[in-house]
Amino acid sequence: MFYTNSIWFLLLLFLIPLAIWRLYRTKQAGFISFSSIRNATSISPTWRQRLRWVPHALKLLAVAFIIVALARPQQGRKQTITNTEGIAIEMIVDRSSSMQALDFELEGRAVDRLTAIKSVAEKFVLGNDDLDGRFSDLVGLLTFAGYVDSLAPPTLDHNYLTSQLQTAEIVDSPSEDGTAIGDAIGLAIEKLTNLNLKPKKETTGESNPEIESKVVILLTDGENTAGALDPLDAADLANTLGIKIYTIGVGTKGNAPVPVLDPFSNRRILQMMPVNIDEETLTQVAEKTGGKYFRATSSESLEKIYEEIDTLEKTNVEASHYVDYQEMATETVHFGAFPIPPIALLAFLSLAIATLLSKTVFRTATA
Numbered sequence: 289m290f291y292t293n294s295i296w297f298l299l300l301l302f303l304i305p306l307a308i309w310r311l312y313r314t315k316q317a318g319f320i321s322f323s324s325i326r327n328a329t330s331i332s333p334t335w336r337q338r339l340r341w342v343p344h345a346l347k348l349l350a351v352a353f354i355i356v357a358l359a360r361p362q363q364g365r366k367q368t369i370t371n372t373e374g375i376a377i378e379m380i381v382d383r384s385s386s387m388q389a390l391d392f393e394l395e396g397r398a399v400d401r402l403t404a405i406k407s408v409a410e411k412f413v414l415g416n417d418d419l420d421g422r423f424s425d426l427v428g429l430l431t432f433a434g435y436v437d438s439l440a441p442p443t444l445d446h447n448y449l450t451s452q453l454q455t456a457e458i459v460d461s462p463s464e465d466g467t468a469i470g471d472a473i474g475l476a477i478e479k480l481t482n483l484n485l486k487p488k489k490e491t492t493g494e495s496n497p498e499i500e501s502k503v504v505i506l507l508t509d510g511e512n513t514a515g516a517l518d519p520l521d522a523a524d525l526a527n528t529l530g531i532k533i534y535t536i537g538v539g540t541k542g543n544a545p546v547p548v549l550d551p552f553s554n555r556r557i558l559q560m561m562p563v564n565i566d567e568e569t570l571t572q573v574a575e576k577t578g579g580k581y582f583r584a585t586s587s588e589s590l591e592k593i594y595e596e597i598d599t600l601e602k603t604n605v606e607a608s609h610y611v612d613y614q615e616m617a618t619e620t621v622h623f624g625a626f627p628i629p630p631i632a633l634l635a636f637l638s639l640a641i642a643t644l645l646s647k648t649v650f651r652t653a654t655a
Contacts, residue, residue, distance in 0.1 A: 294358060294359050294360040295359050295360075296359075297355055297356075297358040297359040298355065298356070298359045300355045300358075301352060301355055301356075304348055304351065304352055307348060307351075308348065311344055336649065336650060339650070340650055342642075342645060342650070343642040343643075343645045343646045343650050344642075346638045346639070346641055346642035346645070347638070347639065347642045349638045350635045350636075350638035350639035350642065351635075353631050353632070353634050353635030353638060354632075354635045356617075356631055357617035357618075357631040357632045357635060358617075360615060360617060361615075361616040361617065361631065362613045362614060362615060362616060363613070363614045363616055363621045374424045374425045374426060374499060374500060375422070375425045375426075375499070375500055375501050375502070375503055375601050376425065376426040376427075376428075376442050376480050376483055376499050376501075376502045376503070377422065377425055377426070377427045377428070377442070377502075377503045377504075377505060377601075378427075378428045378429075378430065378442065378476040378479055378480055378502075378503070378504045378505070379409060379427065379428065379429050379430070379453075379505050379507075380430045380431075380432065380472045380473070380476055380504060380505065380506045380507065380508075381402070381405055381409070381429070381430070381431045381432075381453070381456060381507050382402075382431075382432060382433070382467065382507055382508040382509055382510065382538070383402055383431045383432065383433050383456055383457065383458050383459060384432075384433040384434075384458070384459060384465055384466060384467050384509075384510060385433070385458060385459055385460075385465050386401075386467075386509050386510055386539075386546070387400060387401045387402045387458050387509055387538075388400045388401070388402070388458050388546060388547060389401055389509070389539060389544040389545060389546045389561070389563075390544075390545050390546070390547065390558065391539060391540040391544040391545060391585075392404035392586060392587050392590075393586065393587055394407055394587055398545075400458065401509055401538050401539060402456065402457075402458055404538075404587045404590060405507055405538065405590070406453055406454060406456070407587070408587065408590045408591050408594055409450075409453060409507075409594070410450045410453060410454075411591070411594070412594040412597075412598065413427055413446050413449060413450055414446055414447075414450060418591070418595055419594065419595060419598055420598065421446075422446070422598075423446070424444075425444075426442035426443060426444060426483070426499070427440075427442060427443065427446060427449055428440055428441050428442035428443065428449075428476075428479050428480075429449055429452055429453055430472055430475055430476055430479075431456045432467075432468050432469075432471065432472040433459040433464055433465055433466055433467065433468070433514075434459075434463075434464050434465055434466030434467075434468055434514040434515075435464060435466075435468060435471075435514075436468060436471050436472045436475050436515075438475065438479070439452040439453070439455070439456065440452045440453075441479060442479060442480065442483060466513050466514030466515075467508060467510040467511060467512055467513045467514060468512070468513075468514040468515030469506070469508055469511075469512040469515070469519045469569075470512055470515050470516070470517035470518050470519040470521065470522045471514075471515030471516060471517050472506070472515075473504065473506065473517070473519060473522035473523065473526065473533065473573070474517045474522045474525070476504045476506075477504070477522065477525055477526050477529060477531055480502040480504070480529075480531055481529055481531075483499060483502075501530075501532065501601070502529075502530065502531045502532070503531070503532050503533075503534065503579075503601055504526065504531060504532070504533040504534070504577075504579075505533075505534045505536070505597065506533060506534070506535045506536065506570075506573075507536045507538055507584075508535075508536075508537065508538065508565075508570070509537065509538040509539040509563070509565060510564060510565060510566070511564055511565065511566030511569065512566065512569065519569055519570075519573050520569065520572060520573065520576070522573070523572065523573040523574075523576040523577055524576060526576075526577045527576050527577045527578075531577060532577050532578050532579045533573055533574055533576075533577040533579045534574060534579045534580055534581075534582070534597055535570040535571070535573055535574045535579065535580075535581045535582070536581075536582045536583075536584055536590070536593055537565040537567055537570055537581070537582070537583045537584065538565075538584050538590070539563045539565060539584075539585065540563060540585045540586075541563065541583075541585065542562070542563060543560040543561060543562055543563065544560070544561060544563050545558040545559070545560055545561075546558065546559055546560075546561045547559075565583075567581065567583070580600075582596075616628070616630070616631055617630060617631045617632050618630050618632055
């Protein structure tokens with residue numbers, strides 16, 4: 289593009305064809321009378337004669353470069369500065385033995401509850417056709433049964449977080465089994481609160497979000513049976529610290545098929561077992577903090593829940609666009625990997641080469 293107030297200089301380029309025509313006419317006009325040119329026609333022109341137009345062409349090219357330089361061509365480089373007010377999310381996933389109930393489906397096959405949660409939670413974090421993903425949010429991961437484990441701190445490295453999520457396994461030891469909902473919420477609160485104590489890092493070219501709000505997403509299929517902290521006390525603490533909790537009760541209503549070991553055949557068989565989800569406590573935990581309780585009875589309903597949470601907890605992203613212009617007449621610019629010298633320099637080089645050739649190789653004798 290060209291600077292608006294100088295673009296009219298390009299009209300001078302129309303003088304270049306006129307100069308070429310005048311130069312050609314001048315050469316055709318001169319003549320010397322000979323009695324016969326029969327012998328001259330048999331003489332082949334030398335390379336100097338064939339290329340005698342080169343200095344004139346270089347001078348005209350220099351004039352063209354000067355005209356273009358006067359028009360001030362510019363190359364714009366767009367820069368975007370993104371200001372993000374992100375959300376810190378702590379995901380809590382139940383991995384107690386009851387999570388092995390096969391009452392969910394993925395791609396037409398029955399899967400246990402934890403497998404379904406892994407699939408949908410990954411889409412929530414990374415995004416898919418229906419979910420935008422939480423690209424500018426800090427997301428952490430806790431898993432729990434009788435005890436709570438921190439698999440990932442609140443991080444922007446979501447690929448690492450989802451890889452850690454995939455490593456979560458249902459407990460197989462009775463000593464580790466249980467449902468410590470209160471302790472899990474308590475550790476999640478601690479993780480989110482500690483974010484305020486960390487100094488903000490100055491980064492270049494990387495998102496460094498301001499934390500607008502803190503959210504806990506709890507997924508469980510049972511009732512609090514382990515741990516030292518009561519879920520409602522944990523909810524009161526979260527409310528005091530301004531942390532919102534969304535609770536999700538996972539599993540079908542009534543009975544669910546659970547794989548158990550047959551003592552006679554020593555093979556795993558499916559046995560219908562009752563589903564015991566303390567929906568009242570989960571509802572109170574959510575309501576105390578301004579959150580919401582959901583019930584997921586299938587993979588589709590679980591995905592819908594995540595879509596609703598994704599809508600409720602939106603990240604505020606403001607982008608400012610700037611254009612930095614380079615003057616192509618006086619600055620070197622790049623087209624891809626190729627540098628283009630300043631146009632003014634090209635004009636000077638063309639004129640210098642034309643003058644040098646006129647004084648040396650294509651020098652003409654004068655009377």
